[in-house]
Amino acid sequence: GAGVSQSPRYKVTKRGQDVALRCDPISGHVSLYWYRQALGQGPEFLTYFNYEAQQDKSGLPNDRFSAERPEGSISTLTIQRTEQRDSAMYRCASSLVSGDEQFFGPGTRLTVL
Amino acid sequence: LAKTTQPISMDSYEGQEVNITCSHNNIATNDYITWYQQFPSQGPRFIIQGYKTKVTNEVASLFIPADRKSSTLSLPRVSLSDTAVYYCLVGDVGYGGSQGNLIFGKGTKLSVKP
Numbered sequence: 001g002a003g004v005s006q007s008p009r010y011k012v013t014k015r016g017q018d019v020a021l022r023c024d025p026i027s028g029h030v031s032l033y034w035y036r037q038a039l040g041q042g043p044e045f046l047t048y049f050n051y052e053a054q055q056d057k058s059g060l061p062n063d064r065f066s067a068e069r070p071e072g073s074i075s076t077l078t079i080q081r082t083e084q085r086d087s088a089m090y091r092c093a094s095s096l097v098s099g100d101e102q103f104f105g106p107g108t109r110l111t112v113l
Numbered sequence: 114l115a116k117t118t119q120p121i122s123m124d125s126y127e128g129q130e131v132n133i134t135c136s137h138n139n140i141a142t143n144d145y146i147t148w149y150q151q152f153p154s155q156g157p158r159f160i161i162q163g164y165k166t167k168v169t170n171e172v173a174s175l176f177i178p179a180d181r182k183s184s185t186l187s188l189p190r191v192s193l194s195d196t197a198v199y200y201c202l203v204g205d206v207g208y209g210g211s212q213g214n215l216i217f218g219k220g221t222k223l224s225v226k227p
Contacts, residue, residue, distance in 0.1 A: 004156075033214065042200055042217030043157065056214060091156050099206045102215060104156025 004105035006092050012111045013082055021077045021108045025094030032075050033093040033102060034067055043091055049075060050098055082112045117201045122222040131188045133221050135201030138182050143205040146177060146184045151198045151220070160199075161186070162206075188223075196225045 005024045013019050025032045031050050035043035045059040051072040060066070064082075069075040079086055089109050093102040118136040125131045137146070145164050149157040161168055163175040163184070174187040188195055198220040206215065 035215075035217075040219075042198075042220050043215070045214035045216065048214055059214065093156070101159040101162070102157075104158070107156060 006105040006108050010109045018080045023075045023092030029094035031095045031098045034077050035091045037089045084112045087112045119201050119221045124224050131191050133186045136183045137203045140181050144203050147202045148186050149200045191225045198222050
């Protein structure tokens with residue numbers, strides 16, 4: 001595709017529900033990254049993949065957060081038993097190879113009530 | 114990972130040159146210096162990257178002194194549309210670099226006035 005796409009763009013859920021956020025990277029990009037951004041702050045790294053392999057998940061806040069990229073293309077970030085503190089903008093980025101310029105998607109605004 | 118320090122905010126007027134300086138005292142030998150720009154409601158966008166001396170592209174220039182403990186992003190003749198947050202990042206993230214994740218700080222909020 002022309003750029004990184006994310007869906008849904010907005011997600012409102014109730015506390016305790018599970019949510020799945022989707023990222024479709026630029027075609028041919030090996031590396032895919034997930035970030036979380038609070039209002040007024042810079043993006044905070046969560047995890048990243050090279051192809052289907054998760055390379056670094058040190059930024060995931062706790063075990064309620066998980067991510068996968070089973071076929072080395074589309075990725076899903078799942079948050080189980082959501083809490084209000086999970087409310088944020090979740091951004092996905094991709095790059096041709098690890099360490100290269102990252103292209104960011106429009107983000108998913110998650111609101112947990 | 115190297116920590117960066119940059120001003121929280123800056124104001125400028127249209128047509129002026131803007132210089133944003135970033136300090137990174139503990140930069141490592143393999144680290145590159147990268148700047149991203151973020152407009153409200155959008156994801157960050159790569160502006161420029163450098164290792165030493167001066168790098169220039171169609172958008173900006175990046176000046177890096179010999180000790181590499183700081184860097185300056187220079188935006189020539191800014192316009193209202195340059196109003197954004199500018200992030201300075203340091204890491205082994207050049208092409209072929211080993212660091213996958215980007216470490217963002219709070220950035221510098223640049224406001225350009227007419």
